[in-house]
Amino acid sequence: MAQRDILIVDDDRQVREVLHQIFVAAGYNCLLANDGREGVEVFKAGRPQLVVTDLKMPGMTGIELLQQVRAADGDVAVIVLTGAADVKTAIASLKLGAHDFIMKPVNMDELLIATERALERRQLLIDRREYHDLLERRVVEATRDLASAYRQLQETYHSTLEALGSALDTRDVGTEAHSRRVHGYALATAHEHGVPEPDLPDLAHGVLLHDIGKIGIPDAILLKPGPLTPEEWKVMRRHPDIGKALIERIPFLRGAVPVVWSHHEKWDGSGYPRGLQGEEIPLGARIFMVVDAFDAMTFDRPYSKAKPFDVAKAEIKRCAGAHFDPSVVRSFFQVPDALLEEVRRKSVEP
Numbered sequence: 001m002a003q004r005d006i007l008i009v010d011d012d013r014q015v016r017e018v019l020h021q022i023f024v025a026a027g028y029n030c031l032l033a034n035d036g037r038e039g040v041e042v043f044k045a046g047r048p049q050l051v052v053t054d055l056k057m058p059g060m061t062g063i064e065l066l067q068q069v070r071a072a073d074g075d076v077a078v079i080v081l082t083g084a085a086d087v088k089t090a091i092a093s094l095k096l097g098a099h100d101f102i103m104k105p106v107n108m109d110e111l112l113i114a115t116e117r118a119l120e121r122r123q124l125l126i127d128r129r130e131y132h133d134l135l136e137r138r139v140v141e142a143t144r145d146l147a148s149a150y151r152q153l154q155e156t157y158h159s160t161l162e163a164l165g166s167a168l169d170t171r172d173v174g175t176e177a178h179s180r181r182v183h184g185y186a187l188a189t190a191h192e193h194g195v196p197e198p199d200l201p202d203l204a205h206g207v208l209l210h211d212i213g214k215i216g217i218p219d220a221i222l223l224k225p226g227p228l229t230p231e232e233w234k235v236m237r238r239h240p241d242i243g244k245a246l247i248e249r250i251p252f253l254r255g256a257v258p259v260v261w262s263h264h265e266k267w268d269g270s271g272y273p274r275g276l277q278g279e280e281i282p283l284g285a286r287i288f289m290v291v292d293a294f295d296a297m298t299f300d301r302p303y304s305k306a307k308p309f310d311v312a313k314a315e316i317k318r319c320a321g322a323h324f325d326p327s328v329v330r331s332f333f334q335v336p337d338a339l340l341e342e343v344r345r346k347s348v349e350p
C-alpha cells in the first residue's frame with residue numbers, strides 16, 4: 001500500500017488530538033504541528049502526501065502555509081478546515097491549490113471521505129504526469145531512432161550509388177573511378193559556385209549516375225574499339241534519355257534527373273539530346289560538363305595520354321562560352337589544384 005502520511009496543523013491542541021485519533025484509527029501515519037511556521041518545517045522534513053490545516057492561526061495563516069507547502073511540493077494534497085465565518089477564505093484556498101475544505105466542527109466521515117478523495121486525485125495527477133513524461137520520452141527516443149535510421153538510409157543510398165557509378169565506369173574501358181573523381185571535382189566546384197547545401201545531394205547523385213543510360217546501349221557500340229559510325233552515334237546519343245527514363249520514377253533519384261538528362265548539353269546549344277542553350281541547361285549539368293572534360297583530359301585513357309592540369313585548364317578556358325558556362329569555369333578555376341590532386345589520389349585508393 002502506498003504511503004499515507006498526513007500532516008495536521010492546528011493551533012488548537014484539542015482539535016489536533018481529535019484529528020490525530022481519527023486518522024490513526026483510519027490507518028494513516030500522522031505528523032503534527034501547532035502553527036503554520038512549524039507546519040512548513042515538519043512538512044519539509046517529513047514530506048507527507050496530505051496536509052490538513054486550520055485557516056486561522058497565529059503567525060502564519062493556513063493560506064500562507066498552503067502556498068509554501070505547494071511551492072515545496074506541487075503534488076501535495078491540502079485540505080483546509082474552516083469556521084463558518086471564514087468560508088470565503090476557504091473558497092479562495094481552492095484557487096490556490098487546496099483540494100477541499102471542511103467546515104468546523106469537523107464531521108469524521110466527511111473528513112475521511114475528503115481525505116481519500118484528495119489522495120486519489122493527487123495520485124491521479126502524478127500518474128497522468130508520469131504517463132505524459134513517458135510519452136514525451138518515447139517521442140524523443142523515436143525521433144532520435146528515426147533520425148539515425150534516416151542517416152543510415154542516406155549513407156546506404158550514397159554507397160549504393162557510388163557502387164553503381166563504379167560499375168558503370170568499368171563498362172567503359174579505362175574510365176575507372178571516373179565517377180568518383182568527377183563527383184569530388186563537381187562538389188568542390190559547386191561549393192565555389194555557391195550552390196546551396198541542400199542542393200548538393202541531388203547534384204552528387206546526378207554526377208555519380210550521369211552515364212547510367214549506357215546500360216541501354218549495346219556492347220557492340222559501347223565497347224567498340226574504333227570510331228563509331230554516324231548510325232552508331234545516333235544510338236550512343238540516346239543514353240541521356242535512357243538514363244532519365246530509368247531513374248525518374250525512383251523518388252530518391254528524381255533529383256538526379258537534370259544532370260543525367262542534360263550532361264551532354266553545351267552552353268552554345270550544340271549538345272544533345274535537347275540542344276538546350278545557356279542557362280536553360282540545369283546548373284548541375286553545366287558543372288558536370290566542365291569537371292567531366294577536366295577528368296577526361298587529366299587521366300590516362302586507352303587512346304589518350306593524361307595532360308597536365310594547366311594544359312587541361314587552358315583547354316577548358318578556350319571552350320568557355322562555347323561548350324562550357326563561363327561562370328562555372330571561373331568557379332572551377334577557384335578550386336585549388338591541391339584539392340583536385342587530393343580527389344584524384346583518393347579516387348584510386350581501394
Ligand SMILES: [Fe+2]
Nearest residue numbers: 210211239263
Ligand atoms: Fe554520357
